[in-house]
Amino acid sequence: MLSLLSLFVLFIISSYVVFHEKKINKIQYFLKKIGNILSYKTKKVPLSVNFHFTRKCNYECGFCFHTAKTSYLAPIEDSKYALKKLADAGMKKINFAGGEPFLYPKYLEELMRYCKLVLKVESVSIVSNGSKIKYDFLKRNKDYLDILAISCDSFDESVNKKIGRGTGKHVEKLSDISHWCREFGIKFKLNTVVNAYNKSEDMNENISKIAPFRWKCFQVLILENENGGGEGALRDAREFIVTDQEFEEFIQRHSEQKCIVPEPNNLMKNSYLILDEYLRFLNCTNNDKTPSESLLDVPVEKALMQAGWDQEAFIGRSGIYDWSKQPSNTCGNNQAKELEW
Template identity: 50%
Template sequence: MRLSAAIASQMRLLMQLLADALRVAFASFFSKVGYGRTGAGAGTALSVTPVERKVDEGRAQNEMTTPTSVNYHFTRQCNYKCGFCFHTAKTSFVLPLDEAKRGLKLLKESGMEKINFSGGEPFLHDKGDFLGKLVQYCKQDLRLPSVSIVSNGSMIKEKWFQKYGDDLDILAISCDSFDEATNQLIGRAQGRKSHIDNLHKICSWCQQYRVAFKINSVINTFNVDEDMAENILQLNPVRWKVFQCLLIDGENAGEKALREAERFVISEQMFQEFLERHIGVPCLVPESNEKVRDEIMRFLDCREGRKDPSKSILDVGVKEAICFSGFDEKMFLKRGGKYVWSKADMKMEW
């Protein structure tokens, strides 16, 4: 009996080791095949910054991931032509509203607390109403603590704030320069419209309709020597997220790419010098390429310089899909991924 028990114990251990080896092998394989800022096929993607938790089950310790904060790139279409864009318009597909809601509900049930809608340009589809309905659903039906949007700002109208503003916590507008000529060189422009004037207009609407205002900037060869401190301090966003220009194979680099972003790339040293020049801006949140880690509701992994997608959460559920997202909890926290993201908790002076 003792011998049989010992053999059984050894067999269980062997099977556990084999399962672990297979899990690592499959994770390694999938990390080399879809991305995390969005994936293959159609146009809607999920980049995720989950929180990893360890749960004891008897003597075994299994790792589980919770998609606490999710970026949903539901469209690839955009009216700007930014030369460094890493999520290009390879398709015009947008997931139907009901299916999008179903995926968001699955994410909420798996622990999502913050959703960020992006693109492409998210206000382009259905003149912003599709986006507004998703915002309302996430806040009113799913009761998420934080709902945010990243936009270039060119398509936003005041009536959108009047209809959907109550349910939006944060609106981030992308602005890479406070010089109109530089924005034109980058491609962040539409005709002769002033991107900077529009930025100020949206900032005032955010104040009026009680939406926290945020600015995102991609630092590249055309703006790396610019001093933006005075303008940022004047606009006073709750966060100024500063990214180092990133190359993603098949998106803005490589033979199949729709952009050629190599000429926009700066070194880590140049990026650090830009950050040092703006050290006096309290809302600055930097994100270099060393810290960066989505198509039909897929999690994406960009660790290998590509956008490698998991299976869709609509097909396999959140837990299975997120296993291949390449999440690094320590890096997520290090780059300021967890912060006060509900406007109810921000203590804003409207």
């Protein structure tokens, strides 16, 4: 027979299970994430892919490092084929980017739905400048979009104009989109490039008001064949460069924002798995973008070997986080930040 002490212990455990089921689920979630990370460190898995399916953009940001060198847009079935291969190889998150992805809303919408409904991808996200986003698009696709990230480098429109981001209504549209995201349960994210024109700005008040669940702050990055000003480059971003110290001062000025995720150049350059418009990974290890063979022609594993992707750096910069939809979108109640690795 069980002793009184054993019965007491069983009672305590059963009570904990009944009344703290959510906590147990959270522990199981953590254990699963730890197991995933251990496996990712021993084998390259395209867990999170950034698909820049177009290079075309309606903005002229002076520091852009993925410039409009071509106007090519892959046939939709080719893109689906590549995404299927990636999902079969372990992709859990797809991020659609550009250029400006909302220049092709029907194309974007079809890929979003394909990833969610057919491939069962955990997370679908989009990075946009926001100018072409419409309320009806978000309403129609709210079930197929987990995260919408808007690029905003200043809350002073005169600075945005100097950078080349819009014509004076960028912040107003940003506010509208943040409200739409909350209405439809889409996680709202903000991306900021820290550069020579905004390095001294204090954004704390505006960030607190707009309350993104995640605020990525990038140090402006130079890639020779994109924005380095040399032969073949479409941009010369050298006037936008900030020192490591200037970048750190910007981060410290906003350290009270719990949603802030800093990304200096040393973390950013090789930690993103970028798929271009020709369905090739882009290798940035030599300060340019050297394409791999296309996923239309080779297995994912072979293309990954040519990608120059630093998987440990991806994990180290909190590339794995709670990227599926959650009820809260606010910076002050930032669930995603708790789950970063």
